[in-house]
Amino acid sequence: xxxxxxxxxxxxxxxxxxxxxxxxxxxxxxxxxxxxxxxxxxxxxxxxxxxxxxxxxxxxxxxxxxxxxxxxxxxxxxxxxxxxxxxxxxxxxxxxxxxxxxxxxxxxxxxxxxxxxxxxxxxxxxxxxxxxxxxxxxxxxxxxxxxxxxxxxxxxxxxxxxxxxxxxxxxxxxxxxxxxxxxxxxxxxxxxxxxxxxxxxxxxxxxxxxxxxxxxxxxxxxxxxxxxxxxxxxxxxxxxxxxxxxxxxxxxxxxxxxxxxxxxxxxxxxxxxxxxxxxxxxxxxxxxxxxxxxxxxxxxxxxxxxxxxxxxxxxxxxxxxxxxxxxxxxxxxxxxxxxxxxxxxxxxxxxxxxxxxxxxxxxxxxxxxxxxxxxxxxxxxxxxxxxxxxxxxxxxxxxxxxxxx
Amino acid sequence: xxxxxxxxxxxxxxxxxxxxxxxxxxxxxxxxxxxxxxxxxxxxxxxxxxxxxxxxxxxxxxxxxxxxxxxxxxxxxxxxxxxxxxxxxxxxxxxxxxxxxxxxxxxxxxxxxxxxxxxxxxxxxxxxxxxxxxxxxxxxxxxxxxxxxxxxxxxxxxxxxxxxxxxxxxxxxxxxxxxxxxxxxxxxxxxxxxxxxxxxxxxxxxxxxxxxxxxxxxxxxxxxxxxxxxxxxxxxxxxxxxxxxxxxxxxxxxxxxxxxxxxxxxxxxxxxxxxxxxxxxxxxxxxxxxxxxxxxxxxxxxxxxxxxxxxxxxxxxxxxxxxxxxxxxxxxxxxxxx
Numbered sequence: 095x096x097x098x099x100x101x102x103x104x105x106x107x108x109x110x111x112x113x114x115x116x117x118x119x120x121x122x123x124x125x126x127x128x129x130x131x132x133x134x135x136x137x138x139x140x141x142x143x144x145x146x147x148x149x150x151x152x153x154x155x156x157x158x159x160x161x162x163x164x165x166x167x168x169x170x171x172x173x174x175x176x177x178x179x180x181x182x183x184x185x186x187x188x189x190x191x192x193x194x195x196x197x198x199x200x201x202x203x204x205x206x207x208x209x210x211x212x213x214x215x216x217x218x219x220x221x222x223x224x225x226x227x228x229x230x231x232x233x234x235x236x237x238x239x240x241x242x243x244x245x246x247x248x249x250x251x252x253x254x255x256x257x258x259x260x261x262x263x264x265x266x267x268x269x270x271x272x273x274x275x276x277x278x279x280x281x282x283x284x285x286x287x288x289x290x291x292x293x294x295x296x297x298x299x300x301x302x303x304x305x306x307x308x309x310x311x312x313x314x315x316x317x318x319x320x321x322x323x324x325x326x327x328x329x330x331x332x333x334x335x336x337x338x339x340x341x342x343x344x345x346x347x348x349x350x351x352x353x354x355x356x357x358x359x360x361x362x363x364x365x366x367x368x369x370x371x372x373x374x375x376x377x378x379x380x381x382x383x384x385x386x387x388x389x390x391x392x393x394x395x396x397x398x399x400x401x402x403x404x405x406x407x408x409x410x411x412x413x414x415x416x417x418x419x420x421x422x423x424x425x426x427x428x429x430x431x432x433x434x435x436x437x438x439x440x441x442x443x444x445x446x447x448x449x450x451x452x453x454x455x456x457x458x459x460x461x462x463x464x465x466x467x468x469x470x471x472x473x474x475x476x477x478x479x480x481x482x483x484x485x486x487x488x489x490x491x492x493x494x495x496x497x498x499x
Numbered sequence: 500x501x502x503x504x505x506x507x508x509x510x511x512x513x514x515x516x517x518x519x520x521x522x523x524x525x526x527x528x529x530x531x532x533x534x535x536x537x538x539x540x541x542x543x544x545x546x547x548x549x550x551x552x553x554x555x556x557x558x559x560x561x562x563x564x565x566x567x568x569x570x571x572x573x574x575x576x577x578x579x580x581x582x583x584x585x586x587x588x589x590x591x592x593x594x595x596x597x598x599x600x601x602x603x604x605x606x607x608x609x610x611x612x613x614x615x616x617x618x619x620x621x622x623x624x625x626x627x628x629x630x631x632x633x634x635x636x637x638x639x640x641x642x643x644x645x646x647x648x649x650x651x652x653x654x655x656x657x658x659x660x661x662x663x664x665x666x667x668x669x670x671x672x673x674x675x676x677x678x679x680x681x682x683x684x685x686x687x688x689x690x691x692x693x694x695x696x697x698x699x700x701x702x703x704x705x706x707x708x709x710x711x712x713x714x715x716x717x718x719x720x721x722x723x724x725x726x727x728x729x730x731x732x733x734x735x736x737x738x739x740x741x742x743x744x745x746x747x748x749x750x751x752x753x754x755x756x757x758x759x760x761x762x763x764x765x766x767x768x769x770x771x772x773x774x775x776x777x778x779x780x781x782x783x784x785x786x787x788x789x790x791x792x793x794x795x796x797x798x799x800x801x802x803x804x805x806x807x808x809x810x811x812x813x814x815x816x817x818x819x820x821x822x823x824x825x826x827x828x829x830x831x832x833x834x835x836x837x
Contacts, residue, residue: 148730149730358669453675
């Protein structure tokens with residue numbers, strides 16, 4: 095020990111800068127970063143020079159030019175005379191829409207199947223087992239084609255329909271139709287009422303938890319919340335003179351043959367491309383989520399259940415208060431990557447004509463030829479979507495993590 | 500490690516700069532020994548692999564003709580199937596040397612993409628195909644229709660213009676690949692399939708019952724289809740342009756793959772110049788003087804290519820129409836070899 099201490103104490107005094115490990119380390123790191131920066135600069139400047147030399151238009155000016163092409167689904171106002179920028183934005187919203195709906199259904203199906211995998215019932219267990227094994231071992235693109243082309247051929251054609259839900263919903267080859275709420279002036283109050291109800295629920299829940307911690311008395315928070323969130327907007331709706339009505343889809347049975355079927359733009363409609371894509375993404379991702387959920391639950395030691403029972407907790411609170419909080423620690427991180435996968439997989443939409451970001455951007459790319467700009471937009475959008483999703487899931491994971499005392 | 504890495508990066512950088520200011524396309528092609536030709540992903544009659552996996556079609560023949568002009572060998576060509584969306588990027592980036600993929604010549608493509616159109620090898624126009632049982636006889640009755648097409652084509656824009664100009668509501672369903680458009684139209688997702696008229700005849704063959712469908716008489720756009728090369732290399736541009744001209748001139752002069760050897764002894768000065776007996780026209784485009792002879796010998800003239808791929812005796816059964824020679828009342832008119 096003594097010898098070593100002496101060495102290290104004397105070394106800096108004697109050694110030149112070249113032999114100083116700290117300086118050398120710093121030198122190489124600066125060199126590496128410098129090289130990377132130079133490399134990046136080189137790539138960018140070379141690209142710009144090449145584009146100019148080949149007379150290829152570049153820059154962002156094209157975003158303001160009129161697009162001139164239509165789309166089958168736009169969540170915001172869009173016509174052929176809207177700009178290219180608007181077209182890309184429409185595609186972005188469509189991607190977001192299919193991702194959010196897909197994640198919602200994938201989570202529900204995934205949790206149900208995952209829990210069913212552990213069921214005591216042999217039939218339920220086998221069905222969920224085969225679901226997982228079949229679905230996750232067939233390529234997603236094939237599943238999308240299956241849902242699109244197989245289902246397209248199974249439903250009635252454009253001039254026919256299946257109706258269900260008391261004649262409120264209709265299905266045919268052009269999509270799923272339903273009533274669309276139309277908001278009239280004054281309907282904003284219904285929205286305000288909903289916000290107030292949600293805020294009130296939040297504070298009541300906080301108060302109820304505090305009181306339970308202090309006194310042990312429980313409060314029926316779920317029923318109260320349900321009552322508030324449903325009743326308050328309904329009361330406002332009645333008080334403001336019912337400023338909202340439902341617009342039903344219009345099924346035309348006479349006139350020119352191409353005008354028969356559902357009238358374009360009346361009522362709410364989900365296009366078949368959206369239905370097929372959502373179904374494929376949700377069912378595919380759910381198979382992976384099911385395995386994550388099963389693994390998470392199995393990761394919680396059975397002793398925890400027995401301990402909870404010994405403390406006098408019944409089955410339902412045992413699952414809710416003991417098993418799931420511990421399972422969630424294991425479930426959330428891989429669940430996040432499944433959500434990210436689903437969002438990124440949604441770009442397969444282009445195969446079945448769902449106008450998502452890649453499809454709309456691709457059309458813009460082809461009309462303008464500005465590949466680098468469009469691809470930069472694609473990458474930036476998917477990167478931000480993924481980062482936002484992970485940030486949210488990390489925050490949620492932190493909240494769910496067990497607090498060690 | 501790092502001091503080895505830096506010269507490597509610098510070397511790569513210099514190398515890349517050198518490629519940027521590179522050799523000509525023709526030198527590159529002679530170096531690698533074949534032409535890389537961008538074609539469609541399968542459009543019968545224009546570029547489609549046959550049962551043996553050989554590419555055939557009117558557009559494919561043009562690439563083979565260029566290979567014959569450069570190498571004297573119609574097989575010295577490799578094909579890259581490209582979607583409508585990928586095609587220009589593939590050509591710009593040098594992945595393909597020539598794009599012969601039923602591509603419409605438009606001003607923006609010619610001027611803003613760094614590309615040059617080397618002529619027109621098929622005069623087309625956009626049409627509509629519908630089911631016969633709809634009873635529709637004119638495109639003006641298509642109000643309210645859902646329309647299937649390919650994404651990333653001029654087709655999408657023409658449909659939008661046409662329906663808007665005639666004040667007809669419509670719904671567009673745009674697919675990435677032609678096969679999916681056909682499948683969706685066949686399944687009844689759309690009332691109408693629209694693309695270039697030649698494409699409609701070709702794709703109709705893929706439907707379950709081709710006889711149940713008809714192409715409406717209206718042609719709603721001008722679609723001059725032709726080969727495309729990168730801008731800035733005039734030598735290669737000339738080769739593409741004159742390969743097409745040679746095929747058309749050969750038809751006009753009656754030179755075919757069958758009689759080209761006899762024709763070498765012809766007294767007609769035009770034929771002598773075309774086949775390289777007189778003059779040194781091949782040298783002017785950086786090739787040997789028998790460049791056109793090789794094209795006609797290996798591939799044939801325009802008429803032979805047309806009849807073999809899309810003509811009346813093929814499943815497509817397209818008549819010459821506007822694609823006849825100017826002397827027969829069509830649009831085909833090639834500058835003379837002189």
